[in-house]
Every structure is written in structure tokens, then in C-alpha cells.
Amino acid sequence: MSVDRQVFLKRNVVLDPLFNHWYAWTHLISPATAALNVANHVKIMKSFLANPEVHEDAAKDPQMMGGPFLDCPVDQSDRVAALLERTLVTQAKPLELVEALKGLDALLAKEGQGLSLESLYARVPAPLRGYVELFYDQENRPTFRLFESLLYRSPFYNRGAQALELFESGADGRPFMLSTPRLEDPTRLHVSLTLDSPAIDALVRAKWTATSLGTLRDSLHLTAAQVPLLDALVTDTCESRVSEPYRGEQVRVRYFGHACVLMEAGGVSVITDPIISYDDAGGIDRYSFSDLPETLDYVLITHNHQDHAQIETLLHLRHRVKTVLVPRNDSGSLLDPSLKLTLEHLGFRNVVAVDDLQTLDIPGGSIMALPFLGEHGDLLIRAKTGYIVSMGGRSVLFAADSRNMEPELYAHVHRWVGDVDMMFVGMECEGAPGSWVYGPLMLRPLTRKMDQARRLNGSGFEQAASLVKQFNPRSVWVYAMAQEPWLRHVLGLAYTPESIQIIESDRLVKHCRERELPCERLYGRSEMVL
Numbered sequence: 001m002s003v004d005r006q007v008f009l010k011r012n013v014v015l016d017p018l019f020n021h022w023y024a025w026t027h028l029i030s031p032a033t034a035a036l037n038v039a040n041h042v043k044i045m046k047s048f049l050a051n052p053e054v055h056e057d058a059a060k061d062p063q064m065m066g067g068p069f070l071d072c073p074v075d076q077s078d079r080v081a082a083l084l085e086r087t088l089v090t091q092a093k094p095l096e097l098v099e100a101l102k103g104l105d106a107l108l109a110k111e112g113q114g115l116s117l118e119s120l121y122a123r124v125p126a127p128l129r130g131y132v133e134l135f136y137d138q139e140n141r142p143t144f145r146l147f148e149s150l151l152y153r154s155p156f157y158n159r160g161a162q163a164l165e166l167f168e169s170g171a172d173g174r175p176f177m178l179s180t181p182r183l184e185d186p187t188r189l190h191v192s193l194t195l196d197s198p199a200i201d202a203l204v205r206a207k208w209t210a211t212s213l214g215t216l217r218d219s220l221h222l223t224a225a226q227v228p229l230l231d232a233l234v235t236d237t238c239e240s241r242v243s244e245p246y247r248g249e250q251v252r253v254r255y256f257g258h259a260c261v262l263m264e265a266g267g268v269s270v271i272t273d274p275i276i277s278y279d280d281a282g283g284i285d286r287y288s289f290s291d292l293p294e295t296l297d298y299v300l301i302t303h304n305h306q307d308h309a310q311i312e313t314l315l316h317l318r319h320r321v322k323t324v325l326v327p328r329n330d331s332g333s334l335l336d337p338s339l340k341l342t343l344e345h346l347g348f349r350n351v352v353a354v355d356d357l358q359t360l361d362i363p364g365g366s367i368m369a370l371p372f373l374g375e376h377g378d379l380l381i382r383a384k385t386g387y388i389v390s391m392g393g394r395s396v397l398f399a400a401d402s403r404n405m406e407p408e409l410y411a412h413v414h415r416w417v418g419d420v421d422m423m424f425v426g427m428e429c430e431g432a433p434g435s436w437v438y439g440p441l442m443l444r445p446l447t448r449k450m451d452q453a454r455r456l457n458g459s460g461f462e463q464a465a466s467l468v469k470q471f472n473p474r475s476v477w478v479y480a481m482a483q484e485p486w487l488r489h490v491l492g493l494a495y496t497p498e499s500i501q502i503i504e505s506d507r508l509v510k511h512c513r514e515r516e517l518p519c520e521r522l523y524g525r526s527e528m529v530l
């Protein structure tokens, strides 16, 4: 086959980001959180190898979906053992950082008794020396912050563990990403490149732009054995497309699934929390990558959970994104890695961090950041924001997973911003236990009682109805319910009609409709104009 042959990447090719053979999400990018998650991966793999049957059974049980169970057959134990062995060698440096973090925590607990902390700098465990500031919090408890931007420039930033895996999507199902490694599969193309590599943009563009096969092979630095795997993923005819620009008079709003909404007006596009299905994936009706415009002017990220700051989709969009907005979080807290730094290290050039009530003017409108309450296990996580997007004389509020526990907050906000035309509210009112995302980062584990009490809950009926009352929208859309099949591997959720999330959101729909207010729980795809 000639290497000068002009080809296209097939439309259903999945580009999965990996970190040390696990599905990459944002906590696997920032050096300290990546190290702590690697330590957790080691724990899960050891648990699987000790009791593989228990994991295999749990992974098949819908009640256990999303639990800490490694989802692979018992007969692949030797491959898990090989990955574990390799991890202990290749991830020795991050694992050293984990021990140093534990050592620092113990040092502060013992020696931070209210007097000056200056003398403790010399006793900070060696790997962390020069990367931390020690201080007391407002309760006079000793703690520390990381110089995160320096850690990205240290040997602890293990970019070499990043990779891309390419394969054709058959169906939507993939094992749950937080607890299952991606074991080597000879039918999949595993490419060792860093996730900020421009080669990823070229690969994505090749879905609708004719590209030299030789150039593609070279850019991915393939071995001879890998060449046939790439060749099987290309075709001579273009299967993907780019959507025509929207030129309508009104604001067009399209629901792409979960918390992903595309707003277009006056030639400007804004998309929230992108998590998008591949083309030709079968199953329920949906918008997919081919339904996106050529340029995305603004990408808004509401918070740093794996279903909202989703690397797989973000990398697919990177070449067409002009500006990304993220909540401002730069405290250096171990639990709250900077989203701006994360995205910059994923190759995004123009990342703007916004704080509560900060407004960014955009052509023909504005984007305002709003306070986001709760849903983070009662931890001080600042990587969270709501947004009001104003375009074409209309305003749309995106409340994502914010749990409206304190209506007075939004009463204050409403006094400042006034009513909105449309509201999107997340109602995953009973979320996962706090340890689900934050457990690997906690130097002192939560008790089971604490863990269950501090769940990552979005708004229930009362909280959502209160938001509706406050902002007086002309339509209400329940979104971010994690029901679409193409994100099951990211959240591991499946509801039944008896699930509290469905019952509470049904109540909101009924409540609004009784007041002649259009309201619907979104699923799959939807289009509205306003």
C-alpha cells in the first residue's frame, strides 16, 4: 500500500487517552493527584489479584456498577499482574511522591502545634522539598499547599506515561474507567505520545480532511507491527462531516447529551461540558461529532469531575476550540488541582479562569460565572462554577451539578443578575460517596459513615424548584443525568424508574408544567430555539 495514498480516518475511530494503561481523566494529569491515583490503581490491582472472582462477579452486577471493582475476566489475571509489576517500576517516582506526602502530613500533625512552621521546612520529606508551602488554616491547623506549576516542571510530571489508544467503536459499552485498567489488546493501536501532541489534532482532522497515510504513520511513530493496525482504521472515502454554520435569527440550543449543550447565535458558538458520542455508534438517536460547527468559540467547563472535564472529547475538539473557560482554582490544594494548568498541559492554548460573578464579554453577548454550591463531599474545592450565557438578547443559566442547599445564595445572585430565559439544572440528587473521586487524594481516609454522609449530590426537587422560583425562567431543562449510553464507562450509572434521581426530576417536570412552564428531562438529543 503506497504511503502517499490520501486517506481519511474512519468516523467511528475512538481516540482514548491513557495514563499508565488507565483511562486518562483530569486527576491523572496533575502530578500530585496522578501519583495518588496511581497508588490507588496499585491497590485495586492487588485486590483483584487476591480475589479475582469477587471482582468479576461484582463487575457483572448492575447494583455494583461504578464500584471499586476491576472489570476484567479472571483469566486475564496474568495480564493484570504484569501491569502491576510494570507499574511498580515505571511509576516508582510518583509512588515516592505519595510516600513523601504521607510523611509531610504526619510531620505536620505531630509538630504543627501553633508555633512557627519555619523550622519544619528542613524536615519536609526530600522529594517534596521546594514544592510546598507550610501554613496554618483558619482553624489554626497545620497544612500545606503545593507549587503545582513547579511540580509540572519536575520529574514527578510523568508525561511519558501518557498514550493514546485507537480502535473502532462497536457499541457504547466500555469498562468503568475509575477501577479498570486498559490491558494491552493486540487488536487496538496503542500509540505512545503525550496528550498535548499536535499529532492528535492531525489525527482528528483526518476524519474529514484527506491526509497522506505516510504522514499519519510518521506522526504517530509507529512500529512495523503497528502499521497494519493504523491501515485498518483508514478509508479512501470521507465518512465524517463538519456541520454548516447556523445562520438563523434566533438563538439555537442543542442538547448533545449529559451536560453538553451547544448554543449558537450571530455566528458565535458556546458549548458546555463537552462529552460527545462518536458518529455511527448505533443505539439511541443522538448528535455526534459530525454535528459540530468547524469552530467552537467558547468551551465552558463547570467543574472537575470526569463527566464534565472529559479529556477524551476535549482532545477531539482541541483543534477547533478558540477559548476554554474554567473555574478559577489555584490554591495548590492536593484535593483541588488547577483546571487551568491541567488544560494547558493538555495542549489548550487559551484557557481563561473565571471567578464568581466575573463576566467575559463575547461578540453579541457575555458569559458570567456563577457560584456553584456543594456536590463535592463538603471539601473546599474551588474548581466549580455555574454560568449564565447571554447571546442574541437571550440568557441561559447552566447550573450543572450544583446543589442548591442554601437558597439565599442564589437570592443574592439573582438580585445581581436578574431573571433568565432558560435554565438547565442537573438533578443527580443522590451522587456517589465522596471517596469515589476524592478517596485516592485523602491522606487520612474517611470513615464509612462520613463517606456515605458526604455524597456528591446534585439538586433534588426542592433545591431545583427553588432555583426555578428564584430565576423565573421561561423554560426548564433537566440535564446532566448521566443516562446516555456513551458515557456509561465514565460514570458507571444506570437508573430505574424507582431511582430517586428519576422520581425527584419527574416531580420537577410535573411542578413546572402545572405552572404552564415548559419543562423536560433531556435524554439523547434535543433542539430548542429561543
Ligand SMILES: [Fe+2]
Binding pocket: 303, 305, 375, 401, 456
Ligand atoms: Fe459533578
Ligand SMILES: [Fe+2]
Binding pocket: 305, 307, 308, 401, 428, 480
Ligand atoms: Fe455530573
